[in-house]
Amino acid sequence: MSHHAPHHRLVDVPGGRIHLVEQGTGPLVLLVHGFPESWYSWRHQLPVLAEAGFRAVAIDVRGYGRSSKPREVDAYRMLAHVADNVGVVRALGAETATIVGHDWGSAIAANSALLRPDVFTAVGLLSVPYAPRGGPRPTDAFAMIGGGDEEFYVSYFQEEGTAEAEIEPDVRGWLAGFYAGLSADTMPSPDHPSLHFVARGGRMSDRFGPASRLPSWLAEADLDVYAGEFERTGMTGALNRYRNVDRDWEDLAPWDGAPITQPSLFIGGDQDASTTWLADAIKAYPRTLPGLVSSHILEGCGHWVQQERAFEVNRLLVEWLRAFHVA
Incomplete structure (x- = not known):
């Protein structure tokens, strides 16, 4: 097992502070949870990614756990989450990171990669497929x-x-x-x-x-x-993340229909409405995620993929990460 025990810390970012748990050394992999969860949702991934030669970092998204909880609803707009993630990478002394998200974290990860391709050089999406900004309010x-x-x-x-x-x-x-x-x-x-x-x-x-x-x-x-x-x-x-969907739609208007071109990964469960309802978004991946390395729908799996199927998700994550991180 890894010699690096998981380490809790608070880092300052321009929007406040973010609580994170890190394990391992190597290329940075930032893990972003969804609703209603915590850094703890990645407890099965942290040691395995560390063992595989990566610096795995799971955050509490703003509004959760020990991270800042601003009062104003608009403090939870997507742009603020992207800025938090950039701030975390900087606070950790890194230039770039792979970002992996689940549920709302998947949307946060996708938008982080879309808006800051200079920082987020690869993106993994769990449960919620990438669908570019568009359509009605x-x-x-x-x-x-x-x-x-x-x-x-x-x-x-x-x-x-x-x-x-x-x-x-x-x-x-x-x-x-x-x-x-x-x-x-x-x-x-x-x-x-x-x-x-x-x-x-x-x-x-x-x-x-x-x-x-x-x-x-x-x-x-x-x-x-x-x-x-x-x-x-x-x-x-x-x-409050849900209370910003219209604000995000306005904020992200310059990226209407934009693809994410970095190396990407998708993992969903075939019993998860977040995955099955968005089947059309998955079909559109050749256009919307042209850098897609692999896409997997796990049979008999619900919404909480990295917890329901930790072993399988860990294997897929490590295989994908190794595809563009030569040891």
Whole structure:
């Protein structure tokens, strides 16, 4: 095993501070988690990447964990996340990095690579495919996805305080239901109402299904780590990412339809709506991700790919990294 134990530190970036955990030495690989998670989502990747000869660094995205949690909603715009990532690379004394993201972290990683190709020389995307900026205003598009009596979860998350009021009274129970609802081994049957829609006037957790067991990848102790972070921070910082979708669409107008040309990787799960709903985005990869090295859809895998299928994801990540980092 690696001689380098994981090391926690806080680094200053122009927008505040970012908490990170690093392990290993070598070319920098920056790992960016999604909603509602933590640096801890990469606990299975850090030692393996370190052992393979890389400096693996998992951050708490702003609004999460021990990173800064600004008050203003617009402090969570995509441009701020990109700036944080550039700041982290600089604070670590590196010129360039490979960036890998999951869920919202995938979008943050993609935009970091798109806006700062001088810093982010390769990009790995987990669960959420790259789709260039375009189309109608996002909240208008999401409003059309919902029916008369229910709304798309991103629309439900828009109003400040609504989702917080649902989640914060029982953070641990809510997280358990959310993680289980999107995991291949515990997700409700296909005829169960989708977790991705909320009945008007209802709550997302109404759709969780029976909370009888945790998914196999999530031990009680792991859930304690996640719950402890959100019990301390609250949910607003995490939810504010969703509250910037229109602002991002405006900010990113200069990159409308732009491809990402660096060496890239995609890994999704065939039971994950984040992957399957965006099948057209994956089909468009020859145009939108011309530097794609490899793309993988894992069978029988849900949303939490790097935790549900740690061994497989680690193998794919290391193979991909070695393709353009000659030891």
